[in-house]
Amino acid sequence: MTDRSPSPPIRIVVLGGGTAGWMAACLFAHEWPQARVTVIESPDIGIIGVGEGSTPQLRALFAKLGIAEADWMPAANATYKVGIAFTGWSERPGYGRYFHPFASAVDLHTEPQFHASARARRTGRDVPAHPDRFFLNSRLAERGFVPLAPDNFPFEVGYGYHFDAHLVGQVLARRAAELGVEHRQDRVVEVAVGEDGQVSHLLTDGGEAIAGDLFVDASGFRSVIAQAALGGKFLPFASNLFNDRAVVMPTPNGDELNPYTTATALSAGWVWHIPLTSRAGNGYVYSSRYIDPDHAETELRRHLGTLDDPTPARHLEMKVGRVERSWTGNCLAIGLAQGFIEPLEATALHIVQATVEGFIQAYADGGFTPQHRDVFNRTIARRYEGIRDYIVCHYRLNRRTDTQYWRDAATLADLSDDLKAVMTCWFTGGDLPAEVHRLDIARYYAPMSWGCLLAGYGTFPADEKLRPAPPPADLASLDRLLDGCLLNFRSHAQALGSLRASA
Numbered sequence: 001m002t003d004r005s006p007s008p009p010i011r012i013v014v015l016g017g018g019t020a021g022w023m024a025a026c027l028f029a030h031e032w033p034q035a036r037v038t039v040i041e042s043p044d045i046g047i048i049g050v051g052e053g054s055t056p057q058l059r060a061l062f063a064k065l066g067i068a069e070a071d072w073m074p075a076a077n078a079t080y081k082v083g084i085a086f087t088g089w090s091e092r093p094g095y096g097r098y099f100h101p102f103a104s105a106v107d108l109h110t111e112p113q114f115h116a117s118a119r120a121r122r123t124g125r126d127v128p129a130h131p132d133r134f135f136l137n138s139r140l141a142e143r144g145f146v147p148l149a150p151d152n153f154p155f156e157v158g159y160g161y162h163f164d165a166h167l168v169g170q171v172l173a174r175r176a177a178e179l180g181v182e183h184r185q186d187r188v189v190e191v192a193v194g195e196d197g198q199v200s201h202l203l204t205d206g207g208e209a210i211a212g213d214l215f216v217d218a219s220g221f222r223s224v225i226a227q228a229a230l231g232g233k234f235l236p237f238a239s240n241l242f243n244d245r246a247v248v249m250p251t252p253n254g255d256e257l258n259p260y261t262t263a264t265a266l267s268a269g270w271v272w273h274i275p276l277t278s279r280a281g282n283g284y285v286y287s288s289r290y291i292d293p294d295h296a297e298t299e300l301r302r303h304l305g306t307l308d309d310p311t312p313a314r315h316l317e318m319k320v321g322r323v324e325r326s327w328t329g330n331c332l333a334i335g336l337a338q339g340f341i342e343p344l345e346a347t348a349l350h351i352v353q354a355t356v357e358g359f360i361q362a363y364a365d366g367g368f369t370p371q372h373r374d375v376f377n378r379t380i381a382r383r384y385e386g387i388r389d390y391i392v393c394h395y396r397l398n399r400r401t402d403t404q405y406w407r408d409a410a411t412l413a414d415l416s417d418d419l420k421a422v423m424t425c426w427f428t429g430g431d432l433p434a435e436v437h438r439l440d441i442a443r444y445y446a447p448m449s450w451g452c453l454l455a456g457y458g459t460f461p462a463d464e465k466l467r468p469a470p471p472p473a474d475l476a477s478l479d480r481l482l483d484g485c486l487l488n489f490r491s492h493a494q495a496l497g498s499l500r501a502s503a
């Protein structure tokens with residue numbers, strides 16, 4: 001890949017066959033059909049195998065690749081996801097649970113009423129401002145409804161998915177094969193880098209040299225090319241995100257097929273619960289500074305009711321932070337090789353997609369030269385930081401006092417200027433949506449998301465300080481609108497059954 005190159009790189013080598021590697025291979029093969037794309041992965045190393053929740057962005061990926069839900073969802077034991085339920089993050093009465101919904105178009109009519117109500121309560125008026133009342137997807141979650149409406153429903157409904165990471169990788173690998181991607185199974189033992197800093201080829205255990213014009217590092221936390229061979233700097237987020245481990249174990253899902261993820265706070269972190277059609281995925285994300293792996297596993301098992309279950313748990317270490325530059329020379333780092341923000345909002349695959357699509361756009365805009373590399377790298381870095389700030393806010397504003405972990409989290413001092421500005425706006429009665437737009441951070445998390453988090457924890461003046469006031473919004477008509485919308489939806493479990501039958 002040089003400045004003289006007039007066309008997309010002809011030979012693209014993707015190192016890694018995890019979800020990130022296959023996503024990238026499909027996107028490159030789809031966007032640049034003249035390129036020869038090779039995926040090389042080591043079956044001995046395997047994939048991380050977690051990463052079971054998505055944002056709505058994944059719908060766009062499957063749509064672009066022409067993979068219908070009926071074709072991939074049953075094959076990946078997938079379910080629909082309308083958002084995330086947070087439980088136990090606040091001790092404030094009435095705020096033990098809140099829902100972070102994915103946005104639907106009807107929310108445009110209800111969101112202003114939510115912000116007005118929350119602002120009224122922040123400024124001392126006793127009006128209802130719990131976020132769950134105001135958004136369509138929160139109500140879909142409460143009823144266990146699938147986010148699929150009949151064609152005559154006039155509003156677009158936002159949703160993502162839950163899936164088995166291994167199986168979704170196989171779905172993408174099959175699509176990649178249809179797009180002409182070559183698949184090799186071998187371990188890369190050396191990365192050959194020329195004097196110009198460009199990667200020339202990868203050497204495998206089997207003695208092969210795999211040459212390429214562009215190398216995509218999707219090798220997971222090992223970051224074999226971007227960090228290990230090219231020495232790319234890793235910027236840790238440990239000063240404000242201190243969870244560094246996870247312990248994971250599946251459970252049977254019984255009859256319950258919630259169309260949402262649950263994130264429950266425990267003593268030194270939180271546990272995800274993700275319903276798949278075949279099982280439930282569970283994982284306790286915690287900080288090893290506050291609890292050791294054995295105690296974390298016991299706490300997870302107690303939480304799940306599996307203390308006597310012989311199913312082994314998997315323990316994982318997490319490297320939280322990002323590479324300084326995602327694109328260096330002729331290497332693009334993606335997925336865990338590029339960085340990782342802990343999985344509280346399930347954003348990792350979203351970043352993979354944004355990185356690959358952003359790279360393809362930047363490279364094409366520069367006439368297939370690295371002309372826009374610095375701008376691209378800054379854009380990706382800013383995305384990481386925008387997402388990180390929203391995650392940090394969950395910890396900094398937690399309303400728990402029962403363990404040292406939560407007390408320390410509430411005093412986190414290393415906050416970005418953007419996060420400080422959002423918090424200041426909230427606590428001084430400012431206009432939250434205006435502030436989020438002014439800071440230009442709505443593209444990472446929109447005002448609705450910030451408002452749900454802040455109001456969902458009950459970060460309002462103490463009840464005894466509130467003065468009676470009429471609600472600033474007509475809540476009866478809001479309820480009528482949203483309840484009327486609900487008449488268009490049906491049960492999640494039933495819809496998945498129909499999808500399976502039609503597959």
Ligand SMILES: Cc1cc2nc3c(=O)[nH]c(=O)nc-3n(C[C@H](O)[C@H](O)[C@H](O)COP(=O)(O)OP(=O)(O)OC[C@H]3O[C@@H](n4cnc5c(N)ncnc54)[C@H](O)[C@@H]3O)c2cc1C
Nearest residue numbers: 016017018020042048051053188219220335336343348349
């Ligand atoms: C606890 C936890 C929970 C998560 N939850 C979510 C979530 O809910 N939602 C979400 O979007 N993301 C989540 N993630 C992130 C998600 O798991 C990853 O982003 C996703 O799986 C992609 O991983 P990957 O492909 O980058 O790496 P991996 O799956 O680790 O794949 C790495 C690949 O590189 C290959 N490889 C490595 N070294 C070599 C070598 N020398 N030679 C040949 N091949 C090699 C391996 O064989 C493998 O194929 C979570 C992560 C963790 C740790």
